[in-house]
Amino acid sequence: MTKERLVVVGNGMAGCRAVSDLLKRDPDRYDITIFGAEPRVNYDRIMLSPVLAGEKTFDQIVINDEAWYRDNGITLHAGRKVEAIDAEAKILRAEGGLEVGYDKLILATGSDPVRLPLPGADLKGVVTFRDLDDVEAMMAAAAKPGARAVVIGGGLLGIEAAYGLARRGMAATVVHLMDVLMERQLDASAGFLLTQAMSERGVETVLGAQSEEILGENGQVTGLKLKDGRILPCDILVMAVGIRPNTALAKAAGLEVNRGVVVGDDLRTSDPSIYAVGECVEHRGQCYGLVAPIWEMCRTAAASLAGGEAAYEGSVLSTRLKVSGVDVFSAGKFAGGDGCEDIVFRDAGRGVYKRIVLEDGKVAGAVLFGDAADGGWYFDLMRQGAEVGDIRETLVFGQAMTEGLRGLDPSAAVAAMADDAEVCGCNGVCKGTITQAITDQGLNTLDLVKAHTKASASCGSCTPLVEKILKATLGDAFQVQTGPKPVCGCTSKGHDEVRKRIVAEGLKSMPAVMQALEWATPDGCPSCRPALNYYLLCAWPGEYRDDGQSRYINERVHANIQKDGTYSVVPRMWGGMTSASELRAIADVVEKFDIPSVKVTGGQRIDLLGVKKDDLPAVWADLNRAGMVSGHAYAKGLRTVKTCVGSDWCRFGTQDSTGLGIKLEKFMWGSWTPAKLKLAVSGCPRNCAEATCKDIGVICVDSGYEIHIGGAAGLHIQGTQLLTKVASEQEALWAICAITQMYREQGWYLERLYKWMARVGLETIKAEIEDPERRRALYDRFAFSQRFSRIDPWAERVAGRDSAEFNPLSRRMEFVPA
Amino acid sequence: MNALVKDPTVWIDVGAVTDVPRRGARRVPTPAGDIAIFRTGDGQVYALKDKCPHKGGPLSQGIVHGRSVACPLHNWSIDLATGEPVGADAGKGCTPVIPLRVEDGRLLLAQV
Structure with a gap:
């Protein structure tokens, strides 16, 4: 009996795996011919990363050597391109006029790396990361001392490529369009840790970066230009932005093709004699680029080819990153979703982050960073759909701990x-x-x-x-402990510890804080996020980038939300002084934008109420034109400096209280504080500016300036206490800035100055302010921080910052009939 | 799900997923009032009527945390997937969920 003829197009991992699976089941059924585009034997493409990194050699990643083909009687056409398939005549045509007939055909044409159509993409030194030729090109580039590499794409492959290049001694930079590395596999917390781990391994990361153009000289790549104008010089540029199933041959043969070659559960294409496996396949609308599903497909195809019944029902995916010392695992709904709940475990000491996602009492996904030893176990639980209610408490500690304690109360x-x-x-x-x-x-x-x-x-x-x-x-x-009150339900740490450690450990971003202090939630809550944002801003002026999404709406849009969703706008009036031109501009704005209410506030300025959100930038633009800036009437920060007319006009005035108020406000405006901060300066002890119920109040007397702190006139009513007395305006400014800085550095978020004072004690504050050196240091830190704060947020937004905030996402539904 | 329509047949492209900031929201005005589209820290997107069940606060202006949003007016936390208040205010009303689909990175809202 003559054997059936099986031809395989593709000498890659899928094609060869299908053949070897088939040989295991039925070694003598077919005469087998394999066509491969690369002039090599079959190797493990997944292991190209370790080859690049110098951790493995090519020989170590060969799966099937020449002997395998010979021993199994397989004819290999390596490096010979298949040109066409005549499905009707069951004949395959290859380069050089070779024709081969078949009874069964397996398409395992794999995929092609996506090349971004950027200007300069055809320069020498621009490569993808797909086969050994690419790896060799990268290794050659790395041989030059001081060479630099840019990798476009912060997915699995891009990171492995960059890591490999860095191991070869290059300065490597990953440029990623998204704001999280490997965002398809990692949540923001794990992505942050990965960015950090890569940086420790010599790979820098540029997130949220759009590539614009590849630059070159004499036909050789020299750098990458980003949309924002930045230029990253490089000697080699690797595109690792994804793969596209290679379907040209199938399409030309008349097979059904969508994104990939369409197959049924038996892995047959629309022609029952032709199978397809691997990355070229689209099964139930899904294309795969990982090895596990490909193995599953090959097993099914082999069973079917051996005459058995088998069905491939799609794969549940898990991912591991192959970067030495960076243990990363991800599977399933790692980011949670409808009806899911999270169990989060962080171990800052070991750099571990684990997030187990549960749905209906079962594991629905997991992301592990730093310790992925239990990845396989979670993955098994997930695929089995095992009920984990009874092991919930120990689940996150892994298999060893859980199995040891299972079933016991x-x-x-x-x-x-x-x-x-x-x-x-x-x-x-x-x-x-x-x-x-x-x-x-x-x-x-x-x-x-x-x-x-x-x-x-x-x-x-x-x-x-x-x-x-x-x-x-x-x-x-046993006595239950009572420690300091935690910041919120996301942590057991108190405010003081959080603040101290941000400074001591140099924590400069929110994910860094959450990891180091082992937050129990992936991204915090409305209580801790604004607090951390403030603490970071205060600790790292000019360095930390304010996170708008962690700010309460009023501070995010620099206006006060009202009960009907409109906003109120309060321009700054320095020391409560205004002028005809400012008042005229305000009047014009009110009429132009049909603003319903105009109110004089208790802080000596004017409140425009009922402004529509979309109008805010235009309203601000008009106020800016008249020289007015934001009054920060919405801020946990410096609000007003209220004054009386003082020695300018008043027959009792002892000092120029208005002038001092203006000086203070002009120096201190824009500063963020734990809670709102109100100042006042009265020109004499009659105290017409009501300075003794403010956070910081100045009472001018003949011989100088009394500085009072800790007043309140809201929910609580409390008079100030005298802190110190100084002789000159300059000293008053120094002392007030020093107190403000001390409060900024020590206050808990939302803790008003009077509460902070009660907590730390007036004497402590006094000691600090009356010591000239310490006062000077506090003042200097405040002055430094103010260099980055005295910027009008309205003008920035008039100029276009955060424009998405003030515009609807789309107006396409505005006039859709209901 | 408390969807406004049972079988939405018309889907309207209102923008890209990435137009909505992570841990943030955007508004889509309609004749029946604004719709809020949220994107969580993990990149999941949800759509709700932009109205808190409590006093009608614009949820799109709140702080997004986990899979909830805190209303900017009185800090009720609303579950983005169900529109129901969670925590202390659970069981007190519900904000309608608007059917939302993502296709090729685009946000498709059901015509309501």
Whole structure:
């Protein structure tokens, strides 16, 4: 009996895997011929990254060497291109006029890397990352000392390419269109950690960057120009922006093709004699670029070719990044979604972030960074659809911990733990050490256990377990602890600790803080985000970029939202002074924009109420033209400096209170503070500016200036207390700025100055302000911060900043009939 | 889901997913009032009527956290997927969910 003829187009991973799966099932059924476009034997394309990084050689990644083809009687046409398939006659035509007939055909044509059609894309030195030729080109470029590489694309492949190039000694930069690396696999927290880890490995990252043009000289690439004008010089440019299924041959043969070659569950194309597997395939509307689904397809195709019944029902995907020392795993709905809940675990000491997503009591996805050892386990639980309700508490700690304790109630589980079971991974403390310390030394609080054993002293993630051990060992003698009030439900840390560590550990972004302080949520909440945003802004002036999405609406749009969703606008009137031209401009704006209410405020300025959000930039533009800037009437920051007319007009005035008020306001405007900050300057003790119920008040007297702090006249009514007295205006300004800075650095977010004063004590503040050196240092820090703050937010927005904020996304539905 | 229409057949392209800032929202005006489109930190998008069930506050102006938005007027937290208040105000009314589809990175809103 003559054998059936099987021809495989594609000598890549899928084609060869399908053949070897088939040979395992039915070695003698077919005469097999394989066509490959690359002039090589079959190799593991996934392992090109380690080859590039110099961690493996090409020989180590060959899957099937020449002997395999020979031993299995396979005819290999390597480097010979297939030109056409005549599906009706069942004949395949290849380069050089070769014709081969078939009974069954497997298309495994794979995919082509996408090349961005940028100007300069055809320059020498612009490569993709797909085959060994690309890798060789990259290695050649890296051989030049001091060479630089730019990789476009911050997906899996782009990162591996950049890492490999950096390992070869190049300065590598990844340019990514999105604001998170590997955003298809990682959430923002894990993406942040990856950016950090790459930077430690010599790969810089430029996020949110659009490429505009590839620059070159004499036909050789020299750099990449971004839309924002930045130029990144490079000697090689790698495009790793995705793949496109290679379908040309299938299409020409008349097979059904969408994005990929369409196959059914048996992996047959629209022609039942032709199968397709691998990256060229589209199955149930899905194309795959990872290896696991390709293996599953090959298994099914082989079973069908061997005459059996098999069905491929699509794959659930998981991803691992192959960068040495960077353990990353992602699967399923790693970002949550409808009806999902998150379990988040962070270990700052070890740089670990884990997020397990549950849906209906089952694992729906996971993203692991820094410790991905349990990735496979979560993936199995996810694919099995296993109920995990009973292991929820320990799930995030991984398989070993969970299986050990499964089915036991928590206290029994703790009792059942072996004495040599490790409780605190950071400090290597076992259960026995803890129980012994508790009994021998009579410890009865968590802090004491921490102090004596170091258990839970580092990352704190084992705190609940240590508490349970305490409880189990002591019974009723255990005392529950009361520490400082946490910032919010996302953390156990108090404001002071958060602020201290931001400065001490040089934490300069919100993800950095959340990771270092082990936030229990992926991206915080409306309580902690504005607080962290302020703390970062205060700690790193000029460096930290304000995060609008972490600001309450009023501070985001620089106006006050009203009950009907309109806004109120309050222009600054320095020291409460105004002029005919300012008033005229205000009157014109009111008429032009049909603003319904105009009100004089208690802070000596004018409030325009009922402005539509879309009108805000235009209203500000008109006010700006008359020389007015934002009054920050919406800010947790400096609001007004109220004054009386002082020695200018008043027969009792002792000093120029208006002049001092204006000086203070002009120096201090735009500064952000923990809560709103109101000042006033009265020209004499009659106190017409009501300075003694302000956060900071100045009472002018004949011999100088009394500075009072800690007043309140809102929810609470409280007079100020005298802080100090100075002789000159200059000293008054120094002292007031120094107090403000001290409050900025120590206050908890939303804590008014009077509450901060009550917490730290007037004497502490006094000591600081009366010491000339410390006062000077505080003043200097305030003055430095003000260099970045005295910028009118209205003018910035008139000029186009955050324009999306003030425009609807689309007007296409405005006139759609209901 | 508390959808306004049972079988939306007309989908209107109102922009790209990336036009909506992460942890933010954009408005789409319609004759029946604004629709708010939200994008979470993880890049998921949701659409709700831009009106808090409490006092009608514009939810699009709130702080997006996890899969909720905090209303800018009185800080009610509204679940973006269900339109229902969560936490302390759970069970007190509901904001209509607007059917939203994403295709090739474009946002398609059901005509309501």
